[in-house]
Amino acid sequence: MIDGIFIMEFSVRAAELTTLLESRITNFYTNFQVDEIGRVVSVGDGIARVYGLKEIQAGEMVEFASGVKGIALNLENENVGIVVFGSDTAIKEGDLVKRTGSIVDVPAGKAMLGRVVDALGVPIDGRGALSDHERRRVEVKAPGIIERKSVHEPMQTGLKAVDSLVPIGRGQRELIIGDRQTGKTDP
Incomplete structure (x- = not known):
């Protein structure tokens, strides 16, 4: 009889524990945001070459670490050519570039x-x-x-x-x- 009570209590706790874990797992990624980040390979004449933006769309707005914005126009296998809006003097090799997800x-x-x-x-x-x-x-x-x-x-x-x-x-x-x-x- 003692074993029967122990097994019943354990199964109730296991069900509660399973429900609790499922709710925590499903709510874990709700506030999770992933930004695709690239790095500047070269910059000059208003064009920045960026490596690492694999999913970028043609015409998409990007933002450089300095706050300068640009438009992705030349999509190649290894890098992306980005036309810089404004002065490119604040952009250096190795700077981070972030996708905005919106077309200009x-x-x-x-x-x-x-x-x-x-x-x-x-x-x-x-x-x-x-x-x-x-x-x-x-x-x-x-x-x-x-x-x-x-x-x-x-x-x-x-x-x-x-x-x-x-x-x-x-x-x-x-x-x-x-x-x-x-x-x-x-x-």
Whole structure:
């Protein structure tokens, strides 16, 4: 009889212990976050080569240890080419680089009119933050020929030779070749 009571108590404690362990194990990883970190292999001319970012996406934002941000553009087997937004003088070989997990996007809309912003759309004109704006991705696929608005309005360059020999429509892509300071970009 004593053995029967002992076995019954032990089985109740074992069930409680199992439940307790299962709850602890399932809750162990709930607050666990893994960041993919890489190291700078080389840096120069606004491009940083980074090793160790195996799962990075093209166009993804990264952050360097110095706080400078960049966009991953050249994905290779051994390393990733990252275009640095801002000065690369604070970035050194061996510095850590962290993925942000988000594709680069910038503010868009009427709130941007008349504002001076940096490469990421952050205002640098001293007039405060942007209000009431949407965000759009930087790298998007260009619309197909069918979806595009047709070119229906002529654009006058102001040079009769160009306007008569190569008529250009507003919104049309056209290569204009010429020497420097000859007025190619003048309206």
